Amino acid sequence: MYHTWMRYFTPGPVHHRLGLVCLGVGLQHGELPAVGPRTLDHHVAVVISAGTGWLRTPDGRTRTVTAPALLWLAPGTPHHYGAAPGTGWDESFVDFTGPATGAYTELGYIEPHRPLVPLTDTAGARAAVHRIVRAARRGNPHLEVETSAAVHELLVALHGARADTAPGTDPVLAALARDAFLPLSVTQHAARHGMTPTELRTAVRRGAGCSPKDYLLHIRLGRAKELLAATELPVAAVARRVGYDDPAYFSRLFARRVGTAPVRFRQRQGRAVPGGWSDRIPDPEHPPVIGPRPSA
Incomplete structure (x- = not known):
């Protein structure tokens, strides 16, 4: 048994100028059927938050996938993967594309040549995915803009959750x-x-x-x-x-x-700057807290 929910979108040319656009989102768990072998023309981030499975890379190697982990599916690169029989896994995925993928790749936020990335946790990534899920409600006039913003957020969250460069460990x-x-x-x-x-x-x-x-x-x-x-x-x-x-x-x-x-x-x-000039050097580690004004 497995459960699946997914939605797919077709952003227009203006939305592509946002840099990244979301093409689809899905939430799945259980003994999911294997995916592929196949090749896509866009990026997919597959976030595994629980369970185990396998990934077969283009060089013919089969690698074990243990949650928490990220599968990068790069455009033009064949991929084949699936959850372990008998146990399955919890998976969320986001399909995306756009001109900003080149810059994110150059900066190391997208790693097309590293198809399996161990993560420290998936909380931040799942929060971004759920923002896409909420935006995907029928009739949402801001769907493409909201999902685009969430894809940017997803890439930042995934970069920060990588097990080899987690915050505080570099x-x-x-x-x-x-x-x-x-x-x-x-x-x-x-x-x-x-x-x-x-x-x-x-x-x-x-x-x-x-x-x-x-x-x-x-x-x-x-x-x-x-x-x-x-x-x-x-x-x-x-x-x-x-x-x-x-x-x-x-x-x-x-x-x-x-x-x-x-x-x-x-x-x-x-x-x-509120308050005018000052000879006090601002401390970025301790920003001021702006609260409600006291009542008169």
């Missing part, structure tokens, strides 16, 4: 984030961790989907924007606080990556 990324504002080169960062630059690049690419230089730059520029918007620190002081001894180089880099000079960014953003 000391390299945590250490880089901690030391991001030190005036160190990538080679110097690698040496601090007892790694070669190549080893550091591999670790950061696996964990964050980008190079160490870009990872550090994202953190530095984000912090620089906060300081420019919420304090009166001179641009040279901002540059030093985020790791750049040469304020001219910092300004050129900021303008190239942000699209505007630091001074111009401050003029556009700073005065919108």
Whole structure:
């Protein structure tokens, strides 16, 4: 015996411009029949939350699937899988496509060459799937937009639940984030961790989907924007606080990556901060809590 529920959608051209669109969603459990061999023209994320089964990869190998796990079904790649006889498994799946799949693949959120991914848990992924399920009610005029947003959320949840890069278990990324504002080169960062630059690049690419230089730059520029918007620190002081001894180089880099000079960014953003200017440096780890105003 097995139980199954599924819906399929046909988003229009405008919806595809959202980056990702949902083509289908399903919830199944029990002794499900095997799927394939088959080849699809879009991506499918199959989330196994309980039970065991098997996956046959294009090289002819049969791999055991033990929940919690993710099956990546990539377009153009043959796949064949099924739940274990006698026990079955609990499965949810989401079919999706769109131009943003290329960027998500480059960043490591979609792994077409890694068809079986162990997970730490499936709670976040299942929450995203259930958002799609709720949006799939008949007559929902916002179905395509709501399901598109949930597919983005699903990819983020699955990336965070990977057993090899679960939150709190990647000391390299945590250490880089901690030391991001030190005036160190990538080679110097690698040496601090007892790694070669190549080893550091591999670790950061696996964990964050980008190079160490870009990872550090994202953190530095984000912090620089906060300081420019919420304090009166001179641009040279901002540059030093985020790791750049040469304020001219910092300004050129900021303008190239942000699209505007630091001074111009401050003029556009700073005065919108509630409460006006402040000489207090904002702490991203402890944001203010905005609650209801006290009654008069």
